[in-house]
Amino acid sequence: MLIKPDTPAPPCSDDPELWFVDDGTIGHARVKPELLAEMIQEAKDGCAVCDLREKCLDYALARNEYGIWGGTTWDERRRLRRRTRRPSHVA
Numbered sequence: 645m646l647i648k649p650d651t652p653a654p655p656c657s658d659d660p661e662l663w664f665v666d667d668g669t670i671g672h673a674r675v676k677p678e679l680l681a682e683m684i685q686e687a688k689d690g691c692a693v694c695d696l697r698e699k700c701l702d703y704a705l706a707r708n709e710y711g712i713w714g715g716t717t718w719d720e721r722r723r724l725r726r727r728t729r730r731p732s733h734v735a
C-alpha cells in the first residue's frame with residue numbers, strides 16, 4: 645500500500661482483498677462470521693512482519709482509510725484516534 649520501487653513487496657501485495665476483509669466482505673461476497681476473525685488475524689499477521697508497518701499505520705490514521713493498515717482494523721484506528729483526541733485533565 646505504501647510501496648516504493650526499491651522496497652520489497654509487503655505481504656498485503658500478495659492478496660490485497662484480504663486486507664479489506666474487516667468490513668465483512670471479500671470482493672463482493674459476504675464472509676462467513678466464523679471465518680472473519682481468522683481472516684482479519686491472517687492480514688494482521690502479515691502486517692506484523694512488514695517493514696512498513698509504522699508508516700502504514702500513520703498514513704491510515706491521517707486519512708481515515710478503511711481496511712487493515714499497519715496491523716489495525718478501521719475500528720481499532722477509530723478507537724486510537726478517540727484516545728488521542730481526549731482532552732487531558734490538568735488541574
Ligand code: SF4
Nearest residue numbers: 654656691694697700
Ligand atoms: S503494514 Fe500491512 S497493510 Fe501496511 S504495507 Fe505492510 S502488510 Fe501492507
